[in-house]
Amino acid sequence: MPERILVVDDDPGMQAALQEVLAKRGYEGDSAFSAEEALEKTAANSYDLILLDVKLPGISGLEAIPRIMSQGDQGDIIMMTAHGSREMALEAIGKGAYDFFTKPFNLQEMDIVIKRAIERRRLKGEVERLKSRLCKEAGLIEKIIGASRCMKQLKGMIQRIAPLETTVLITGESGTGKELVADLIHSLSPRVSGPFIKINCASIPENLLESELCGHERGAFTGAVSMKEGKFELAHKGTILMDEIGEMPFTLQAKLLRLVEQKQFERLGGKKAISVDVRIIAATNQDLTSLIKEKRFREDLYYRLNVGAIYVPPLRERKDDLPLLIDHFLREINVKLGTNVTAVSREGMELLLNHDWPGNVREFANLLERAVIHCSGRTLSGEEVSMAFQRAPRIEEASARETAISLGETLDEIEKTLIITALRKNKGKQSDAARSLGLNPKNLWKKIRKHHIEKVMEVDEPEE
Ligand SMILES: Nc1ncnc2c1ncn2[C@@H]1O[C@H](COP(=O)(O)OP(=O)(O)OP(=O)(O)O)[C@@H](O)[C@H]1O
Ligand SMILES: [Mg+2]
Numbered sequence: 001m002p003e004r005i006l007v008v009d010d011d012p013g014m015q016a017a018l019q020e021v022l023a024k025r026g027y028e029g030d031s032a033f034s035a036e037e038a039l040e041k042t043a044a045n046s047y048d049l050i051l052l053d054v055k056l057p058g059i060s061g062l063e064a065i066p067r068i069m070s071q072g073d074q075g076d077i078i079m080m081t082a083h084g085s086r087e088m089a090l091e092a093i094g095k096g097a098y099d100f101f102t103k104p105f106n107l108q109e110m111d112i113v114i115k116r117a118i119e120r121r122r123l124k125g126e127v128e129r130l131k132s133r134l135c136k137e138a139g140l141i142e143k144i145i146g147a148s149r150c151m152k153q154l155k156g157m158i159q160r161i162a163p164l165e166t167t168v169l170i171t172g173e174s175g176t177g178k179e180l181v182a183d184l185i186h187s188l189s190p191r192v193s194g195p196f197i198k199i200n201c202a203s204i205p206e207n208l209l210e211s212e213l214c215g216h217e218r219g220a221f222t223g224a225v226s227m228k229e230g231k232f233e234l235a236h237k238g239t240i241l242m243d244e245i246g247e248m249p250f251t252l253q254a255k256l257l258r259l260v261e262q263k264q265f266e267r268l269g270g271k272k273a274i275s276v277d278v279r280i281i282a283a284t285n286q287d288l289t290s291l292i293k294e295k296r297f298r299e300d301l302y303y304r305l306n307v308g309a310i311y312v313p314p315l316r317e318r319k320d321d322l323p324l325l326i327d328h329f330l331r332e333i334n335v336k337l338g339t340n341v342t343a344v345s346r347e348g349m350e351l352l353l354n355h356d357w358p359g360n361v362r363e364f365a366n367l368l369e370r371a372v373i374h375c376s377g378r379t380l381s382g383e384e385v386s387m388a389f390q391r392a393p394r395i396e397e398a399s400a401r402e403t404a405i406s407l408g409e410t411l412d413e414i415e416k417t418l419i420i421t422a423l424r425k426n427k428g429k430q431s432d433a434a435r436s437l438g439l440n441p442k443n444l445w446k447k448i449r450k451h452h453i454e455k456v457m458e459v460d461e462p463e464e
Helices: 012-024 035-044 061-071 086-095 107-141 151-162 178-187 207-215 252-260 286-293 299-305 319-337 346-354 360-373 381-389 396-400 410-423 430-437 441-450
Strands: 003-010 027-032 048-054 077-084 099-103 170-174 196-200 238-241 263-267 273-275 279-284 308-312
Touching: 003 012, 003 035, 012 027, 027 035, 027 308, 035 048, 035 061, 035 319, 048 061, 048 107, 061 077, 061 086, 077 086, 077 107, 077 207, 086 099, 107 151, 151 178, 170 178, 170 299, 178 196, 178 238, 178 279, 178 308, 207 252, 207 263, 252 263, 252 299, 286 299, 319 346, 319 360, 346 381, 346 396, 360 381, 410 430, 410 441, 430 441
Parallel strands: 003 027, 003 048, 048 077, 077 099, 170 279, 170 308, 196 238, 238 279
Antiparallel strands: 263 273
């Protein structure tokens, strides 16, 4: 887009001459024949530069300077003065004009002055854009609550890795915030305007995972009635989060390796190699190095993924963050439940500090929510916190109390209790448990994974 320049001069001959020069230089010129007209125009438009004559019929050019400048997003003002009125030019600069040139004008001098002003305008805009981007990014990173040393390091690491194109492997215990970290890496990367696609490798049955990831051609298998794009294609120009990467079947890992290395794959049933431009972020709460030893995870894939390595520390190692987390989650919970609990008593705080938080931030947020539901005042008492701990669903207890559900459990916890109870009743047979819950077995398995029930009860993924 050409720069817009407003010429303010009451002499029609001068106007015409200047407009001609500007047009020849590729600028878009506009004209005003008095300061009053100029003010009307600057009120309605934004110009990249204003050439202002000193001597004008009504309001003088000098008087007009501050008034034009107060009118929003205007570029610099360059004064045009008659030869020999240097004093006046200096006064204009004192009032805020950027530069001046003398009339009758010397083309070369004028060109330089205009170019400099336009360049300055461009740089100013650039600085503004960078400033606002930095502010926005600083705001985004604060979505991760925590000011402890390890969290500061984590945030620094995210800010360093995000703008790069590297593959990232995020590790950390369940509930530490790995998905949140992945979200931020995408948001702080140049791919932010592209898609962010997530896939949970654990919740999709092994035989469907490949088609989910790579898509399939029509007729690739029974039921493939039309071509379908996979997640990799959908993530083109963006980022893909492969969550629970440790659950990826060994055979598929070879395909993934090729994808990471060459950014190429084929749809199921297709021969054509499809190239995509995606950034891969993988996450897991498993120890991949021990999976490698058990030959369940490819070592070469591990090294390819682990280029950018981010470890999210467990909550028990950063208990000094608890006050900040309390503040953050109480605010969220109050909005959600319409409550007004703003603090935790000293006794309550002690209980929170003494707990080990195996479920990390997720467990912490759930516990606070349970405590708030039962809170009668604005401060959580020790007793209220302690009751919330007692109400936390434990797997051993779930079957003992059947499906007795108490107020104060979060929906997630109720779901978990129901599933454990159903599994117990049906001696771990998932198809029966699913039927009794009115779920299809695949969905039940997804939920089992979601609540990590398979890690504590002996249930395996059902055969197809
Ligand atoms: N540092 C944090 N600040 C604010 N919220 C957090 C933080 N860490 C985690 N959370 C919140 O806790 C919940 C669990 O986090 P998230 O789903 O990212 O964990 P995860 O590490 O992916 O767990 P899993 O391994 O079980 O999938 C989310 O609601 C998330 O927003
Ligand atoms: Mg997760």
